[in-house]
Amino acid sequence: MLTCKEVSYLASKKLDRKLSFRELIGFKMHTAMCRLCRHYARDIKVLHKLMLKVGEKGQTLLPESAKLSEQSRDRIKLALDKALQDDNKNNKFIAD
Ligand SMILES: [Zn+2]
Numbered sequence: 536m537l538t539c540k541e542v543s544y545l546a547s548k549k550l551d552r553k554l555s556f557r558e559l560i561g562f563k564m565h566t567a568m569c570r571l572c573r574h575y576a577r578d579i580k581v582l583h584k585l586m587l588k589v590g591e592k593g594q595t596l597l598p599e600s601a602k603l604s605e606q607s608r609d610r611i612k613l614a615l616d617k618a619l620q621d622d623n624k625n626n627k628f629i630a631d
Contacts, residue, residue, distance in 0.1 A: 537561045539572055546576035550583045 537545070542565045545558055554562060566573040603611070 537565045539565075539569060542566065542569070542572045543575055546572070546579055549576075550580065 542562055545554060545562045548554065548558075549562065562576075566576055
C-alpha cells in the first residue's frame with residue numbers, strides 16, 4: 536500500500552495529467568481507507584479548480600503594486616521548471 540506522502544504526490548499529479556492504471560489503483564485504495572488523504576485530495580482539487588477560474592478570467596489575486604517584473608517571472612519559471620524536473624527524477628518510486 537502506498538504511503539500518505541506518495542498519495543499526496545499522486546493527488547497533485549492527478550490534477551495535471553492522467554495517472555497510470557497502477558497509480559490510480561494505489562491512489563483509490565489508499566484514499567478509500569485514509570480520511571486525511573481523501574480530504575487532502577478533495578481540497579487541492581477544489582483549490583486547483585478555483586485557480587483555473589481565476590486564470591480564465593485573466594484576474595489575479597494580487598494588487599497591481601504587487602506584480603512581478605517580466606525578469607522576475609522568467610527567473611521563477613526557470614526555477615520551477617528545474618525543481619519539477621528534479622522532483623520527477625526523485626519521485627520514480629511508482630513504476631508506470
Ligand atoms: Zn493517507
